Amino acid sequence: MAVLTIRDALNQALREEIIRDENVFIMGEEVAEYDGAYKVTRGLWKEFGDKRVVDTPITELGFAAVGVGAAMAGLRPVIEFMTFNFSILAADQIINHAAKMLYMSGGQFKVPIVFRGPNGSAYQVSSQHSQALEAFYANFPGLKVVMPSTPADAKGLLKSAIRDDNPVVFLEQERMYGIKGEVSEDPEFLIPLGVADVKREGTDCTIVARSMTVPLAMQAAEQMQKEFDVSVEVVDPRTIKPLDIDTIVNSVKKTNRLIVVEESHAFASVGAEISHQVTERAFDYLDAPVKRISTAEAPMPYAKNLEELALPDVPKIIAAIKEVCYL
Amino acid sequence: MPKAATRQKTQTKTTESSTNGAGNAHSKKSESNDGAAVTDSVNPKVSQSEHKERRQSQKSSIKNVEPELLGEMLYQMVLGRIFEQKCAEVYRIGKIGGFCHLYIGQEAVGVGSMMALKAGDFVISAYRDHVQAMVAGMKPEAVMAELYGKEGGVVKGKGGSMHMFSKEKNYFGGHGIVGGQIGVGTGMAYAQKYKETDNVTLCFFGEAAVNQGMFHESLNMAQLWKIPCIYICENNQYGMGTSQKRAMSISSVAQKAEAYGMANEFVDGMDVLAVREATLRAIERARKDNLPTLLEIRCYRFMGHSMSDPGKYRTTEEIKKYQERDPIFLFRQTLTEAKIISDKDYEEIENRAKEATDKAVKFADESPLPNEKELFTDVYA
Numbered sequence: 001m002a003v004l005t006i007r008d009a010l011n012q013a014l015r016e017e018i019i020r021d022e023n024v025f026i027m028g029e030e031v032a033e034y035d036g037a038y039k040v041t042r043g044l045w046k047e048f049g050d051k052r053v054v055d056t057p058i059t060e061l062g063f064a065a066v067g068v069g070a071a072m073a074g075l076r077p078v079i080e081f082m083t084f085n086f087s088i089l090a091a092d093q094i095i096n097h098a099a100k101m102l103y104m105s106g107g108q109f110k111v112p113i114v115f116r117g118p119n120g121s122a123y124q125v126s127s128q129h130s131q132a133l134e135a136f137y138a139n140f141p142g143l144k145v146v147m148p149s150t151p152a153d154a155k156g157l158l159k160s161a162i163r164d165d166n167p168v169v170f171l172e173q174e175r176m177y178g179i180k181g182e183v184s185e186d187p188e189f190l191i192p193l194g195v196a197d198v199k200r201e202g203t204d205c206t207i208v209a210r211s212m213t214v215p216l217a218m219q220a221a222e223q224m225q226k227e228f229d230v231s232v233e234v235v236d237p238r239t240i241k242p243l244d245i246d247t248i249v250n251s252v253k254k255t256n257r258l259i260v261v262e263e264s265h266a267f268a269s270v271g272a273e274i275s276h277q278v279t280e281r282a283f284d285y286l287d288a289p290v291k292r293i294s295t296a297e298a299p300m301p302y303a304k305n306l307e308e309l310a311l312p313d314v315p316k317i318i319a320a321i322k323e324v325c326y327l
Numbered sequence: 328m329p330k331a332a333t334r335q336k337t338q339t340k341t342t343e344s345s346t347n348g349a350g351n352a353h354s355k356k357s358e359s360n361d362g363a364a365v366t367d368s369v370n371p372k373v374s375q376s377e378h379k380e381r382r383q384s385q386k387s388s389i390k391n392v393e394p395e396l397l398g399e400m401l402y403q404m405v406l407g408r409i410f411e412q413k414c415a416e417v418y419r420i421g422k423i424g425g426f427c428h429l430y431i432g433q434e435a436v437g438v439g440s441m442m443a444l445k446a447g448d449f450v451i452s453a454y455r456d457h458v459q460a461m462v463a464g465m466k467p468e469a470v471m472a473e474l475y476g477k478e479g480g481v482v483k484g485k486g487g488s489m490h491m492f493s494k495e496k497n498y499f500g501g502h503g504i505v506g507g508q509i510g511v512g513t514g515m516a517y518a519q520k521y522k523e524t525d526n527v528t529l530c531f532f533g534e535a536a537v538n539q540g541m542f543h544e545s546l547n548m549a550q551l552w553k554i555p556c557i558y559i560c561e562n563n564q565y566g567m568g569t570s571q572k573r574a575m576s577i578s579s580v581a582q583k584a585e586a587y588g589m590a591n592e593f594v595d596g597m598d599v600l601a602v603r604e605a606t607l608r609a610i611e612r613a614r615k616d617n618l619p620t621l622l623e624i625r626c627y628r629f630m631g632h633s634m635s636d637p638g639k640y641r642t643t644e645e646i647k648k649y650q651e652r653d654p655i656f657l658f659r660q661t662l663t664e665a666k667i668i669s670d671k672d673y674e675e676i677e678n679r680a681k682e683a684t685d686k687a688v689k690f691a692d693e694s695p696l697p698n699e700k701e702l703f704t705d706v707y708a
Contacts, residue, residue: 025521051521056548057547057548057551059544059547059548061510061540061541061544062510062513062541062544062545062547062548063548064510065507065509065510065511065513065514065541065544065545066510066513066514066517066548067514068510068511068514069451069499069510069511069512069513069514069515069516069517069518070514070515070517070518070521071514072499072511072514072515073449073499073514073515073518073519074518074522075518075521075522092504092507093507093510093511096504096507097502097504097507097511101500102705102706102707102708103485103705103706104482104485104486104490104492104500105482105486105490105492105494105500105705106480106481106482106483106484106485106486106492106705107483107704107705108482108492108493108494109492109494109499109500110708112708141706142706142707144707165708166707166708
């Protein structure tokens with residue numbers, strides 16, 4: 001075990017998979033000579049050279065397509081979007097091509113590709129650079145969607161995503177690259193896609209959180225324990241698609257209360273989906289309506305106070321816990 | 328636009344390196360038709376003299392091709408024609424659903440280029456893909472069954488007209504988003520280079536796809552990174568009902584390659600041997616030096632964009648003019664004059680194609696509908 005940041009855990013995963021499989025390469029803007037816009041690919045180009053670590057022009061649709069074609073022809077590309085906001089330019093390739101290729105070729109052409117990069121807000125980068133796109137991508141059959149929240153999850157899930165034979169949308173979070181945690185150094189350390197992790201056990205209320213909202217939920221849980229003796233369980237699905245709904249439902253059956261905290265907007269969100277599935281499968285267990293905390297229904301503003309107001313935070317989560325626990 | 332100013336070294340090189348008669352003739356045509364001089368109407372006098380010239384060049388260039396291959400090329404073109412005519416017929420009685428884009432008139436493009444490939448080369452295309460699928464080696468039965476949405480189809484009835492795929496035959500699909508496959512084809516060729524093969528990719532698209540960003544993003548990367556992709560623009564002069572001149576600020580597609588420093592050629596798509604030779608030149612460039620090429624192959628679809636197209640945007644005269652230069656008629660005439668085939672041989676070819684088509688229809692009719700379980704298979708690997 002070593003203590004690593006999420007950034008370095010991702011770097012380690014990429015490095016190990018590049019070494020393990022000659023068909024793995026990483027491609028994107030500034031990933032090579034510049035060492036990555038957020039330094040996730042630091043040192044890889046120096047170590048592995050032009051073939052395995054490829055700088056692209058600013059041409060998201062184009063290099064996403066090159067990745068899809070290369071994957072159909074037997075390679076395992078990792079495509080980095082400098083932020084997932086730019087993936088919208090490449091959405092035709094991710095949704096119309098990668099997601100459907102296996103199906104419309106009658107099972108003949110697999111597309112083993114990872115699209116990865118930071119998703120959601122950063123610090124005051126305003127409307128076009130702050131979007132959380134997991135609900136958008138999770139809507140399409142054929143794609144897997146992954147959102148790690150710890151260094152160990154980041155490493156184990158990215159390695160599994162690279163080895164997966166399906167297109168995987170791997171969503172990181174810029175605010176979280178510096179978070180530290182223990183990470184296995186075993187090159188075969190893998191976390192399977194589609195398995196949730198109970199980040200904190202509790203008995204009174206379930207919070208389903210992902211990516212950036214996991215540390216917020218953990219903080220709120222600690223505070224509720226200390227101040228009100230309320231025991232909060234925090235479930236991190238880690239993979240949005242396929243979603244480990246069983247773990248969530250089992251938790252709700254135990255706590256009888258559910259809050260979903262997410263960085264995306266509320267309308268037609270992953271939280272809405274979880275809320276629906278829990279209502280369908282555990283309606284009789286619920287002692288309070290399912291509560292959601294999402295980003296405000298407005299484009300992200302630049303001003304610091306407005307940005308903070310728009311995003312989920314610890315006080316908002318605490319207020320929600322009190323509400324569902326009737327405190 | 329003065330042509331001297333717009334032509335760069337790559338084109339000159341391409342023209343100079345053309346070694347055989349047909350190639351030179353068409354490169355010359357490219358020069359004279361450059362820029363605004365290319366129009367969408369055909370002057371019958373010019374057309375007739377060009378027709379003669381092409382036939383002369385075809386005659387000299389057939390010496391380079393094995394007679395058996397010539398016969399097979401003619402068969403594939405005739406099969407494509409008869410198969411597509413049958414598709415139109417059965418579409419009208421409701422056997423085929425959805426969109427159905429026919430290749431009638433464009434046979435020389437797919438046959439001339441794809442039959443110049445070797446084992447391990449890749450092909451990807453847009454949605455006008457039935458005939459290309461058969462040229463790639465897919466059985467007419469399986470292609471027809473796919474059109475019928477049957478279990479025996481090339482992709483088990485999941486793709487239909489626009490999505491013929493065969494991994495075994497290295498046909499990476501018909502694709503339905505205009506221009507989307509141009510980048511995918513670039514990636515396929517990227518993988519061929521990555522794996523250090525000497526194989527190449529043929530990437531087909533229509534001239535309307537050239538206005539999509541993907542065309543430009545792809546050509547830039549292919550030339551920048553030296554990717555062995557051969558971009559074949561099947562310029563049938565209409566994007567659905569919109570003529571090229573109503574959609575493109577310049578008339579030459581080939582010329583657009585100049586912006587990326589890419590070799591390019593203008594090719595007469597009614598002349599299957601000219602297509603073959605231009606493709607061979609591009610293939611050589613790709614195999615030897617990993618260099619891409621843009622081929623603008625000018626052709627004409629004799630039918631509507633799809634089966635639901637009333638075709639009000641073109642005149643009967645225009646269609647007739649092009650039909651006078653029917654690629655099958657032209658090729659047959661050349662082969663007959665060169666005494667490679669007789670009238671009897673041609674009859675036999677036609678009969679074989681009719682039989683294959685009838686067999687395909689019978690197979691498609693009898694093939695069962697896909698099992699309902701298939702709805703959820705192949706969503707994930």
